[in-house]
Amino acid sequence: MDRKVYVLLTDTGTIFTKTIKQYTRAPYNHSSIALDSELLELYSFGRRNPKNPLYGGFVKEDVLQGTYKLYPQTTCAVYEINVSERQIAKMRRMINLFEKNKSRMLYNIFGVIGIALKEPLEPWGSYFCSQFVAELLERSGVKLWDKIPALVTPDDFRKSDKTKLIYEGLLLEYPAVRKRKIDDDFGCT
Incomplete structure (x- = not known):
């Protein structure tokens, strides 16, 4: 394990997320996977259009654009997971497949209902986020x-004992994101 x-x-903090939180009682209700600590290669299933929570599918997310730009008070937790070089390579191959087929990929709203029923749909x-x-990690051997x-x-x-919390707070204050935002604000590259 070297990566x-x-x-x-x-x-x-949207109405949609507040509604979900009332049911889950969990502090966070969306998850994404990043292949780098700067969160530049960030993927999930979520909103394709930031203003429409009902139109979802496979997305490459940007913490400074899209949905996150609309909600600058977004709170977050960042967890790291140790993986091997081979596992990263598998994840990249799968992400490429999702990217190629993204027009056919939909948000699994029925799956969210399935969680409530404890019955996989x-x-x-x-997929839902x-x-x-979890599927990407599992198929990569994690x-x-x-x-x-x-x-x-x-x-x-x-709650997993195989994830390590490295940051919790405002998303825009995560050190790598804050640095990127400052660089973007001043036109640095």
Whole structure:
């Protein structure tokens, strides 16, 4: 194990997320996976259009643009997971497949309902955020729990003994994001 990947858990504070939090009682309700500590290679299943929470699918997220730009008070937790070079290579191959097929990939709203029922609902080509992250990790040989991806919640990443919390607070204050924002504000590259 000589590399790391990062799981970003977020709470934008929207009405949609507040509704989910009332049910889950968890501090974060969205999860993404990053292949770098700067969160530049950040992927999930979420909003394709930042202003429409109902139109979702596979997305490459940008913490300074899109949904996160609309919600600058987003809180987050960043967890690191030790992985091997081979596991990273597998993740990259799978992400490339998702990228190639993203127009056919949908947000799995039924899967979210399945979690509430404790019954996995897995329509082909559709994932919800934590299901995608868990599936990507599991298929790469990273096993965090004895739970199928379709039943994994964002809070499961927080509770795993195989993840290590490296930051918690405002997303825009995460050191690598803050540096990027300052560089962007001053036109540095």
